Amino acid sequence: MNKAAQRLVVLAAAGIFVMGTLLGIRLSFASPEPVSEEAACEIKKVARGEVLSSNLVMVHVYNSSRRTGAANRVKINLERRGFLGGVAKNNPGKVRTKNVAILTNEPDDPRVRLVAAQFKGKVERVPADFETEDGISILIGPKYAGLNKDASTKIEAGRDVSVCVPAITLP
Structure with missing residues (x-):
């Protein structure tokens, strides 16, 4: 060359x-491109006397036992029953339970009653001691008895309920 x-x-x-x-x-x-302000969820209202089904209830499961993956297994089994799966993590708080506890300040909430019916044994209803996600938060303890195989995935709402159903946008 x-x-x-x-x-x-x-x-x-x-x-x-x-x-x-x-x-x-x-x-x-x-500068980054602006992100569109889309709703994270769609609010659906279930009136008193109407049917509240599992496909309207988001569940978040926290493991309070020493069994690895317990929260994820419970979440998957609830998803098989039609519930919307949320987070599956170890318990970040100090509240403990032997079997199952639902972290709520409203024990008579129809969503709480529907989720509580899914489990065998005593299901406690206690206030959360950490910031929970939108939906129903469940704490699984070391003596977790399992799911009630005969539990219904529908319940009549005893009061008006607003639920946040994740919005899915298709291209």
Whole structure:
């Protein structure tokens, strides 16, 4: 290759390097594209006397036992019954239970009653001592007795209830 061709190749490489550097700097300091403000969920109302079904209830399960994956297994089994699956985590609070506790300040909430009916044994209803997600939060204890196989996944609402059903936008 002659000297003129070599210079041309070096100049082309240098030009590509400079252009790439300028583009990289420009992208580094560019403002992000605005994110659309879409609703995270759609509020559905279930009036007193209407049927509240499991597909309107989001459940979050927290493990308070030493069994690894207990919260995730319970969440999956509730999803099989039609409940909307939320988080499955270890218990971040200090509240403990032997079997199952529903973390609520409203023990007569129809959603709480529907979820409580899914479990065998005593189901406690206690206030949460940590920030919970929207929906029904469940605490699984070390003596977890399992799910009640005959439990109904529908209940008549004893009062008006508003539920947040996750919004899914399709392209």
